[in-house]
């Protein structure tokens with residue numbers, strides 16, 4: 096038995112050394128240590144030996160097994176190292192060559208201007224709010240004093256979301272403006288309030304160079320005691336002057352929106368010609384900019400505020416149009432059509 100074990104060990108170690116690949120090594124492993132392997136069989140028989148032989152043979156067979164195991168591990172490492180060397184020698188690889196640098200993207204002009212707008216309003220104490228793009232009909236229209244049969248609904252035709260209804264607030268639409276966030280913010284935070292809401296808006300419109308079905312707006316809302324339109328004039332003149340880094344004046348014209356009373360349109364003096372008249376301002380010296388007005392008492396009520404105690408103003412301008420003006424872009428569709436050649440200029 097002793098001799099048999101010793102010759103088995105010798106034979107196994109020789110075969111291990113001869114194996115040239117991992118798969119050949121595996122075969123040897125199965126031959127000796129597998130379920131029906133040569134050594135396994137001997138180990139299995141140890142229990143049947145006489146009490147005299149059992150301890151000695153048991154010890155010896157364990158030693159043999161450990162030696163074979165150890166050699167398997169060594170040989171596996173040798174083969175793996177050889178294979179790696181072989182792989183590397185196949186192809187010359189110069190580790191000192193600089194890598195291929197990945198193309199670096201940049202912020203979209205719409206986001207650049209949005210960040211700038213947020214920064215300026217933030218400095219003036221305004222918080223930045225957000226609201227859902229799929230909005231209930233209530234917040235988009237009724238809450239803003241635009242009942243179902245109101246003609247103002249025609250001006251903001253939109254997309255209705257099929258099969259989606261809110262128990263409390265009815266059908267869902269893609270919001271036509273950022274104004275729904277007015278009532279949402281009043282409901283959530285009460286008064287006083289000083290917020291702007293930049294966001295994506297949608298309208299069912301024929302597209303042309305200055306109209307798209309998807310565009311960005313910025314809403315503003317300031318609610319407090321003793322607030323008047325002069326505050327709006329001051330804030331907007333300051334905002335636009337900081338944005339264009341030039342002195343900019345603003346003026347009001349009457350305007351109509353059901354959710355403000357009085358309602359107005361705000362123009363600002365052309366930043367290109369300083370009011371002298373140029374192509375951008377169509378030789379008027381003024382650029383039409385946004386709708387605004389004092390928040391209608393019905394809207395304050397919808398927001399849960401007492402209109403005898405609080406009042407304020409709201410405004411909404413087209414961020415997309417502002418970007419076009421700032422960079423002299425003459426077609427709104429260029430901003431969202433995914434043309435990288437165009438976008439890389441900014």
Ligand code: FA5
Pocket residue numbers: 271272273274298300305306307308309310311312314352355384385386387388409410411412413414415416427
């Ligand atoms: C409104 O959307 C009002 N919610 C603004 C407002 C807010 C008034 C608060 C009073 C108080 P209007 O429909 O005019 O208003 O749109 C505002 C701006 O969005 C426009 O001046 C324009 O710059 C931009 N806009 C409107 N429709 C489109 C369009 N189809 N494509 C690109 N920009 C658009």
